[in-house]
Amino acid sequence: MTCIPTSPPLVAPLAQDETRPLWSVMIPVYNCSQFLQETLESVLTQDIPEQQMQIEVVDDASTDTNVEAMVYRIGKGRIKYFRQEHNVGSLTNFKTCINRSKGRLIHLLHGDDRVNLGYYQKIEELFSLYPEAGAAFCRYRCINEEGQKVYDKSPEMKKDGILQNWLLTIGERQRIQYAAITVRREVYEKLGAFYGIEYGEDWEMWVRIARNYPVAYSPAILADYRKHTMSISSNKYLSGEYLQDLHRAMMLIQQHLPEEKKKTTLQKSRRYYARYGIQIAEQLWHKLHNRQIANTQIDHALSLYRSPIIYWMILRLHLQFFLNR
Numbered sequence: 622m623t624c625i626p627t628s629p630p631l632v633a634p635l636a637q638d639e640t641r642p643l644w645s646v647m648i649p650v651y652n653c654s655q656f657l658q659e660t661l662e663s664v665l666t667q668d669i670p671e672q673q674m675q676i677e678v679v680d681d682a683s684t685d686t687n688v689e690a691m692v693y694r695i696g697k698g699r700i701k702y703f704r705q706e707h708n709v710g711s712l713t714n715f716k717t718c719i720n721r722s723k724g725r726l727i728h729l730l731h732g733d734d735r736v737n738l739g740y741y742q743k744i745e746e747l748f749s750l751y752p753e754a755g756a757a758f759c760r761y762r763c764i765n766e767e768g769q770k771v772y773d774k775s776p777e778m779k780k781d782g783i784l785q786n787w788l789l790t791i792g793e794r795q796r797i798q799y800a801a802i803t804v805r806r807e808v809y810e811k812l813g814a815f816y817g818i819e820y821g822e823d824w825e826m827w828v829r830i831a832r833n834y835p836v837a838y839s840p841a842i843l844a845d846y847r848k849h850t851m852s853i854s855s856n857k858y859l860s861g862e863y864l865q866d867l868h869r870a871m872m873l874i875q876q877h878l879p880e881e882k883k884k885t886t887l888q889k890s891r892r893y894y895a896r897y898g899i900q901i902a903e904q905l906w907h908k909l910h911n912r913q914i915a916n917t918q919i920d921h922a923l924s925l926y927r928s929p930i931i932y933w934m935i936l937r938l939h940l941q942f943f944l945n946r
Contacts (some may be wrong), residue, residue, distance in 0.1 A: 629813025
């Protein structure tokens, strides 16, 4: 039975005198075996020795293949493996990843994403240049199931450095993917792990970090986030529940924002994700041609925000319904 923590789970600190690597690449997986080889090879190709980098797959009781055998075949002992006794859900699996990490820097790399050559070198460089930073991230590329480019994320700034006014920027909408960001372990030890929701939980985490620490950034595209059919067709998308989770994330984020910015930031978030919800409704309509599913997205979007632009987007979508009867 999966569990969604209602408060940030504790991350136990490690002994200060313990010999530790700089890096922990922790790879949470659940039924993503068709992409996992690419993910693991993208890390191994960086050729970072074991004394400097822990690599471990944390398997949430996958049923699609023998993940342990796959990890051994690809890693040949270089990659460690841990399996949950039963499926515990993504948030508890992330907590396990963080608590099992030994490195000073933690990279949570999902089993369907990948990193590009030079990612770890660049992120290490950022932490070295900006030791006050609690986290560091780069631009990412969105890819499809075949690994082909869908789009490149727009840059946050033109050169490496500490992001200015980052709390309000990230507080407005999600701008980071797990594959692109690395967090100091001591930050998780202080702030706790992911909680509250299963969609948008990372958005709240990145805001929580931005409230407490400077965040470093590079515009170099050194990570690939995979968007595949299973993600867009998941139950959360089909039911529109992802928008409810995003609204819960917005409300959790409120606690991290300056009092005078809470109302305007929340309004901007609701407006952005209402439009996003209509865009998802259109994508699902073209994929499934199911008006009920599309209308569910519309209803959830309208519960977030209403404006002439939103109604215009809905009108255009209803015209597509009519033309494709």
